[in-house]
Amino acid sequence: MEPASVRKHSLLSMIARNGGHGEHSPYFDGWKAYDRNPFHPTQNPDGVIQMGLAENQLSFDLIEEWIKNNPTASICTPDGVGKFKDVAIFQDYHGLPEFRQAIAKFMGRVRRGKVTFDPDRIVMSGGATGASETLIFCLADPGDAFLVPSPYYPAFDRDLRWRTGVRLIPFACDSTNNFQVTLAQMESAYAKAIEANINVKGVILTNPSNPLGINLSKETLTSLLSFTFEKNLHMVCDEIYSATVFKSPAFTSIAEVMQETECNPDLVHIIYSLSKDMGLPGFRVGIIYSYNDQVVNCARKMSSFGLVSSQSQHLLASMLSDEVFIEKFLEENSRRLGKRHSRVVEGLKQEGINCLEGNAGLFLWMDLRHLLKEPTPDAEMELWRVIIKDVKLNVSPGSSFHCPEPGFFRVCFANMDDHTVEVALQRIREFVSRGNKNGDDKKHWRKRDLRLSFTSRKCDESLISPRQIMSPHSPVPQSPLVRART
Structure with a gap:
């Protein structure tokens, strides 16, 4: 509790200043370093390469071609302007029926056609971030908790907690079974929470996993869903990467599992988006799909705070209804993701760096435990600072994902062109080779006494290029939290 004098004189609300934004994290600090000195192949070839952005830029040409061939889909063309008035006027919170x-x-x-979805249960929101917060707001009161297998997406701490006041309780998955989620882990976390007198409202799963890039199996989903049914808990599944699968096993949705498993449909909810599967994060299309009528009704009322623009709905309704195009896009996009994933994995493997065997997502889970001075979080942060400052790659350390084992890093591979990928791999190659020349791949950077203060609001000047401006892709305000000192 803040002193009365602080509360009296503060110009911001308690929620605004409570630190729940979660930006005191190396996940966001890496973004700040990139934003101050972003790589450009000609204008800034020595800048930081952004490998912390889970964005798919590999299939824009397919969408651009479709837009050129379908000018009536947009109200901003002579062919489509006839729909301008209909789209520009007020639309109710249900959204355009065709969308x-x-x-x-x-x-x-x-x-894969194994389940169907009711358009009347589609609730829109401003991206998956808005959809996630809205759903949690509907399901839980401040102080209630959700169990979440870790490692998990760092911004969940902001998206799900900051304004709702709910708690997230990680239950750790580790490398002993390739980070697979198990029922035993969930049962243990639940028992400990109950023992601590915490009101557990539900479980949150990300499938496919961010940051691991793997699917949850049908058997695992069945056991977890049965557990939540037994304990009368909500099951929230974030499935925003469901079409980014590029090799077997195929994706299995909770919607499919619930058809074959005894459960209470009122407790099952799906978060979806077009940000990853279609590579359209700028369109801010987030979806809540709930089997609970009360949740649908409440979320729809709340959607007025973050509706998807009618212009976006109009364009996307036409695009998504083109079955020939969608089939081609999903097939080709999967092929391109698989090819890029293989290139990065192979490039790292050549330098003695292994990754978790993934089959989905826009990232891979890189194992750098052999480069740690010691198996501790501090050693992981020391290595991460060197990668940011010297190698100039923004990769995200596992600790920011609540990973229980130091030494793992998430590497995003789909947000850049082929040239930038090769530059990044070359930098890693040089980094590793410098260590090998010293006879110990750790010694060449251990000697550096780099420190980081997460409470400072000032970024190390050596990470800032005066020519650069804030990247338009940054998910955080232009207020650096990082200070790295040599």
């Missing part, structure tokens, strides 16, 4: 129908059909296609 809800198209997104419901698309979600079914992504899940």
Whole structure:
């Protein structure tokens, strides 16, 4: 509790200043370093390469081609301007009927036609971030908790907690079984929470996993869903990477599992988005799909705080309804993701760096435990600072994902062109070779006494290029939290 004098004189609300934004994390600090000195192949070839952005830029040409061939889909062309007035005037919170129908059909296609979705249960929000917060707001009161297998997406700490006041309780998965989620882990976490008198409202799963890039198996989903049914807990599944699968095993949705498992549908909810599967984060299309009527009704009322623009709905309804295009896009996008994933994995392997065997997502889980001075979080942070400052790659350390084992890093591979990928691999090659020349791949950077203060608001001047401006891709305000000192 803040002193009364602080509360009296503060110009911000308690929620605004409570630190729940979660930005005191190396995940966001890496973004700040990149934003101050972003790589450009000609204008700034020595800048930081952004490998912390889970964005798919590999298939833009397919979408651009479709837009050129379908000018009536946009109200901003002579061919489509006739729909301008209809789209520009007020739309109710349900969204355009044709959009809800198209997104419901698309979600079914992504899940290989094994389930169908009701357009009347589609609730829109401003991206998966808005959808996630809205759903949690509907399900829980401040102080209630959700169990989340870790490692998990760092911004969950901001998206799900900051304004709702809920708690996230990680239950750790580790390398002993390739970070697979198990029922035993969940049962143990639940028992400990109950013993601590914490009101557990549900479980949150990300499938496919961010940051691991792997699917949850049907058997695992079945056991976890049965557990939540037994304990009367909500099951929230974030499935925003469901169409980024590029090799077996195929993706299995909780919607499919619940058809074959005894459960209470009122407790099952899905978060979806077009940010990853279609590579359209700028469109801010987030979806809540709930089997609970009360949740749908409440979330729809709340959607007024973050509606998807009618112009975006109009364009996307036409695109997603083009079955020939969608089939081609999903197939080609998967092929390109698989090819890029293989290139990065092979490039790292050549330098003695292994990755978790993944099959989905826009990232890979890189194992640098052999480069740690000692198996501790501090050693991981020391290595991460060297990678940011000297190697100039923004990769995200496992500790920011609540990973229980130091030495793992998430590397995003789909947000750059082929040239930038090769530059990044060359930098890693040089980094590793410098260590090998010293006879110990750790010694060449251990000697550096680099320190980082997460409470400072000032970024090390050596990470700042005066020519650069804030990247338009940054998820955080232009207020650096990092200070690295040599």
